[in-house]
Every structure is written in structure tokens, then in C-alpha cells.
Amino acid sequence: MSRLLLLLAVVAGTTGAVLAQGPAPAQSTAPRGPAPSLARPASATKVVNADGFLQRWLILEPIRTNGQLTDTAVQAAIKAQAVPTEPSKVPRHGDKVAVGDAQLAWHAVDTIGYNVNLYHFAYALNKPTSNVLFWVTTIVNAPREMSGARLAIGSNAASVWWVNGREVIGIFNDRQSVVDDGVSKRLTLQKGPNVIRAAILNGGGATDFCARFLDEAGLPVKGLTVSLVE
Amino acid sequence: MGRSRKVTGPFVDNLGIDMLQGGGKLFLASGGRFIGPGHFGLLELGDGVQKFSMHYEADLDRGGISVLDIRPLLWRDGWPVAGENFKEGTYQIESARTGTALELAVQGTPVGGLRGRGGGRGAAGGGGRGAGPAGEPAARNPIPAQEASQVSAEWPAGAIDVRMSPYMVQAQQKWAVTPVANAGGYPGSPYFKIAIAGTDRALTATAERELVVLPTFTGRPEQLWRIEQLSDGTYRVMPKSIPDTQGAWALSAIGSSMPTLGRFAADSDRYRWSFKTP
Numbered sequence: 001m002s003r004l005l006l007l008l009a010v011v012a013g014t015t016g017a018v019l020a021q022g023p024a025p026a027q028s029t030a031p032r033g034p035a036p037s038l039a040r041p042a043s044a045t046k047v048v049n050a051d052g053f054l055q056r057w058l059i060l061e062p063i064r065t066n067g068q069l070t071d072t073a074v075q076a077a078i079k080a081q082a083v084p085t086e087p088s089k090v091p092r093h094g095d096k097v098a099v100g101d102a103q104l105a106w107h108a109v110d111t112i113g114y115n116v117n118l119y120h121f122a123y124a125l126n127k128p129t130s131n132v133l134f135w136v137t138t139i140v141n142a143p144r145e146m147s148g149a150r151l152a153i154g155s156n157a158a159s160v161w162w163v164n165g166r167e168v169i170g171i172f173n174d175r176q177s178v179v180d181d182g183v184s185k186r187l188t189l190q191k192g193p194n195v196i197r198a199a200i201l202n203g204g205g206a207t208d209f210c211a212r213f214l215d216e217a218g219l220p221v222k223g224l225t226v227s228l229v230e
Numbered sequence: 231m232g233r234s235r236k237v238t239g240p241f242v243d244n245l246g247i248d249m250l251q252g253g254g255k256l257f258l259a260s261g262g263r264f265i266g267p268g269h270f271g272l273l274e275l276g277d278g279v280q281k282f283s284m285h286y287e288a289d290l291d292r293g294g295i296s297v298l299d300i301r302p303l304l305w306r307d308g309w310p311v312a313g314e315n316f317k318e319g320t321y322q323i324e325s326a327r328t329g330t331a332l333e334l335a336v337q338g339t340p341v342g343g344l345r346g347r348g349g350g351r352g353a354a355g356g357g358g359r360g361a362g363p364a365g366e367p368a369a370r371n372p373i374p375a376q377e378a379s380q381v382s383a384e385w386p387a388g389a390i391d392v393r394m395s396p397y398m399v400q401a402q403q404k405w406a407v408t409p410v411a412n413a414g415g416y417p418g419s420p421y422f423k424i425a426i427a428g429t430d431r432a433l434t435a436t437a438e439r440e441l442v443v444l445p446t447f448t449g450r451p452e453q454l455w456r457i458e459q460l461s462d463g464t465y466r467v468m469p470k471s472i473p474d475t476q477g478a479w480a481l482s483a484i485g486s487s488m489p490t491l492g493r494f495a496a497d498s499d500r501y502r503w504s505f506k507t508p
Contacts, residue, residue: 071337152485171487172337183485185440218484 035120038109040093045141045227046110052212052220053114054196058091058228060135061104062122067131067203069158071172078160078199083135090137090195092229108228115154115177115210118200122207130204137197140213141225146189148216151196152180155209159200163187177208189213193227231255231309244309258312263290264299273300273417277478278496279458279466281417282312300418302459315419316457316465318408319507320427322397326464326502327483331397334390334426334443338400339381342373375508376401378428390443392433394487402426404508405433413454414470421454421470423447435469439479439491457505464502466494 046056065077083097091097093108109121116136122129151168153161156177161169161184168184175181200209213221232241232249240248247253258267266287273281280303288294302313323332378401385402397403406427409420424433425447432447433455447453454470467481472491482492482500494501 071335150484170335178486180485181487183488183490185490186438214484 029126032124032126035117035124037112037117037120041108041110041228045225048212048222048224048226049114051114052222054138054140054211054226055111056226056228057116057136057138058093058106058108059121060097060106061125062127062132062134063099063104064128065131065133065201069173069201069203074158074160074172074201077133077201081133090139090229115208118207118209129207130202132202134200136200137195139227140189140194140196141227142189142191142194143223145191146221148186149189149221150186150214151184151211152214153209153211154178154181155200156207157202159198159209161198163196164190164194174203177210179210183214231257257310265290277494278461280461304459304463305461313459316422316459320404320406321505322403322508323405324397324504324506325394325483326499326504328394328486330394331403332392332489333395334402334431335393336385336390336402338398338402341376341399378426382429388445392441392443392489394483394489399508401428410449410454413449416456422457423453424455435472435491437473437475439472439475441489441491460502464504466501467503
């Protein structure tokens with residue numbers, strides 16, 4: 001084995017999961033098994049974790065994009081691939097959306113980490129992970145009206161976020177998921193359900209996001225619960 | 231300068247030399263058009279902000295009369311240092327919290343245009359990187375600075391948010407800071423207008439204690455900015471006032487990419503900003 005072949009073998013061995021997503025080989029579209037960091041919700045509600053992160057989400061199977069992540073390209077992709085936005089129309093697990101010729105399904109997930117690994121999500125479904133747009137949504141229940149709160153997110157890569165139908169954050173370009181990378185202006189969480197929605201766009205490689213609410217002092221808001229439409 | 235823990239001395243300077251033995255350091259000398267500073271007076275403004283008053287013996291621009299000045303008081307290694315009042319200019323405004331720069335939230339255009347190294351055609355933003363006359367080694371050609379007039383046609387016409395991003399020497403990241411006449415001031419300085427260089431798009435505080443860039447400067451209090459040097463040489467930036475809001479609110483970095491207004495805390499880098507010349 002030449003040194004070059006040996007090097008290629010080592011690379012393939014260490015990044016096999018990534019290489020498996022390459023566009024070249026035709027492959028089965030059958031699901032590959034459960035995502036290691038995600039699970040189907042097993043309870044009606046889930047309390048935010050100790051650091052305030054929202055760990056229960058509905059995720060729509062990825063939509064193909066051109067992979068561009070600039071401000072204008074992201075906004076154009078979101079406009080072109082918009083899904084129903086009314087807070088009253090939060091989807092359910094298993095609902096399907098027609099996107100082009102495809103029927104894409106919503107999936108309810110709990111994440112074991114602070115972040116939601118969209119690469120795990122898509123890979124497990126045998127869906128593309130590069131040059132894609134993920135729609136995600138969840139419902140945050142506040143025990144009382146909370147003014148001065150901020151949605152704080154990180155995403156790999158670009159993302160745009162809405163709270164109760166109002167756009168509150170947009171971060172663009174190829175970037176790593178960093179806790180509290182994008183922070184909204186002050187907003188008011190209404191008592192009861194609040195609908196959070198986001199579009200996360202990835203170019204290539206890993207893709208994930210995290211989200212929590214911060215209070216006026218910049219500390220995580222605790223005592224929130226997350227639920228999905230039954 | 232010399233100092234002692236006892237009023238009876240010995241007073242020693244920054245090298246530990248007794249002032250009776252030749253020690254001592256001048257706190258502030260003449261400079262510019264001002265001669266003979268003296269009569270130090272401490273102004274304790276709270277929140278970790280200190281200034282000092284003094285008189286110059288002579289202002290050469292005013293026939294040599296004695297004039298009052300107020301300047302920031304800084305500290306280095308436990309010794310007072312005379313700071314400088316903020317001077318107008320065009321700046322990169324960098325957060326001490328993140329190291330990134332305040333910018334208009336618009337899509338940037340690479341300086342010199344999109345990649346055109348080797349003489350390729352440039353897009354908006356300056357003529358193509360390295361573009362030069364035929365036959366001339368392109369890499370040797372200086373790339374001119376990006377002006378707002380080259381790229382602002384793509385910017386929305388109305389109010390635009392602000393954010394923080396790595397500084398890329400682009401037009402939406404360069405701020406012209408100019409004193410505003412007849413708008414009052416604070417110890418040592420007038421209020422300033424902060425606008426995207428080459429435009430009238432002015433940084434404005436909102437009633438929600440957030441920030442926005444409005445297309446025009448009207449001189450309203452929420453567009454007048456108090457810029458004061460802190461003891462470490464960085465600056466605190468505060469609006470003159472905010473509609474329907476009491477208290478002192480300062481430009482603050484929250485998270486990695488978001489500026490806002492928060493209650494100033496002297497011990498936090500969130501409220502510290504550097505003004506760097508682009």
C-alpha cells in the first residue's frame with residue numbers, strides 16, 4: 001500500500017460517518033437506525049435543563065438548498081422554502097409537508113445534550129446533511145408573563161428565529177454552534193405557550209443548534225417547560 | 231509624582247526613589263497648544279469613572295489666557311495617568327467582551343470586490359482585488375478602502391439593526407464619530423453623533439433599551455452619545471437619554487453577536503469598547 005493509499009485509508013477510517021454522506025455513491029434511502037443523541041419524547045412535557053436549554057423539538061426533514069449562507073442567500077432560501085408560520089398551526093409528529101415533489105415529515109425529538117445535533121437527525125433518516133435547510137419548532141410554556149427575556153441561540157451554520165411569529169434573531173455565514181451566539185432584543189414571554197420557530201441552514205459538515213432564554217441579568221431562565229402538540 | 235503611606239513621608243516615585251533624593255515623575259506636561267497644566271482636581275463620577283480638572287497656564291489659540299480643562303483619569307500599576315478626551319474621527323468600534331466590531335446588520339462586501347485576484351473583474355466594493363492595468367503584476371496594486379457609497383445601494387433604506395462581527399474593514403463597520411454643536415455635554419466633552427462613515431445613518435437608542443441605526447440624524451437625545459475613557463483606556467458609550475427610561479444605560483455586548491444597552495458595570499468587559507482607527 002502506497003503512502004497515499006495508506007493516508008486515504010486512515011482518513012476514511014476516522015471520518016467514515018462524514019464520508020458516508022458524500023454525494024457520489026448511490027445508496028439506500030432506508031433509515032439507518034436511531035440518532036445517538038436524539039430520542040422520541042416519552043413524556044408530555046420536558047423541563048428546560050439546568051442551564052436553561054430547550055431539549056424538545058419538532059424537526060422537519062431537511063430541504064435541499066444551494067448551500068449559500070450569506071444574509072441575502074439565507075433570507076431568500078427561507079422565503080422560497082417557507083412552511084406555515086402561524087403559531088396556531090404548530091405541526092405534530094408525523095405531519096407531512098409538500099416541498100417540491102417530496103413529502104417531508106416532522107419528527108419530535110428529545111436531545112440528550114444541550115444542543116440538537118441535526119447531523120445525527122438527518123443521517124439517521126438517510127437524508128442529506130449538507131446544503132440543506134432544517135425547519136424546527138417547539139412550544140415553551142411560561143408559568144407567568146416574563147418581560148425582559150431574550151432568546152439566545154447558537155447554530156451551525158446560519159439561522160433565523162421567530163418567537164410567537166415575530167422574527168427576533170438572524171445569524172449568517174458559515175459558523176460553529178456557540179452558546180448564546182445570537183441573542184434577541186428584549187421580548188416578553190407570554191404566560192402559557194409560546195411558539196419558537198427557526199430555520200437552520202447548513203453548507204457542509206456538522207450541523208446543530210442550541211437555544212435557551214436569558215433574563216434581564218443575562219442568566220438562564222429556568223422553570224420553563226417544553227411541550228409539543230399531542 | 232511621589233507617594234507615601236504616611237504624610238510625613240518618605241515619598242517615593244514609580245521607581246521607588248525618594249523624592250528628596252531626586253525621585254519624582256511629572257503627571258502631565260504641556261502639549262499641543264496648551265502650556266503649563268496645574269491645579270489638579272479629582273472628579274469622582276461613580277461607576278469606576280474618574281476625571282480630573284486643571285487649568286492650563288496658557289492656551290496659545292486664545293491669546294495665552296488661562297483655561298479650564300477636564301480629562302479622564304486613568305491608572306496604571308497604581309499610578310495616575312492623564313487620559314485623553316475622545317476625539318472625533320472614523321473608527322472601528324471593538325467590543326472588549328468579544329473582540330468583534332459593531333456593524334450595521336447588512337451583508338458585507340469584500341473590500342476590493344469579490345475575489346478577482348490576478349486582475350479579475352471586481353464587483354461592487356472596489357474594482358476587483360488586485361485588479362490592475364493589463365500586464366502589471368496585479369498583486370502589487372494597492373486596494374483602495376471601501377466607501378459606503380460603493381456598497382450602500384444594497385442596504386435597506388429604513389431602520390437597520392446593529393450587530394457585532396469580526397472586523398473586515400468594510401463600510402458597514404466604520405463609524406464616523408463627530409461632536410454635536412449646541413447639544414450640551416458632560417465633564418470635559420460635548421456629545422457625539424455616531425454614524426456609518428460617509429452616511430447620515432445614525433446609531434440610536436430605542437425606548438426598549440436596544441439599538442438601531444436610523445437613516446437620518448435628528449439630534450434627538452437618543453442619538454447623542456457620551457463617550458468616556460475608563461481607567462484601562464477603553465471607553466464607556468452612553469446615550470444622553472432614552473425615551474421614557476431613567477438611569478444610566480451603556481452600550482453593552484450580550485452573547486457573541488449582539489449589542490444592547492445595559493446598566494453599566496465597571497468590572498465587566500461587556501461595557502468596554504475600543505475605538506480603533508481603520
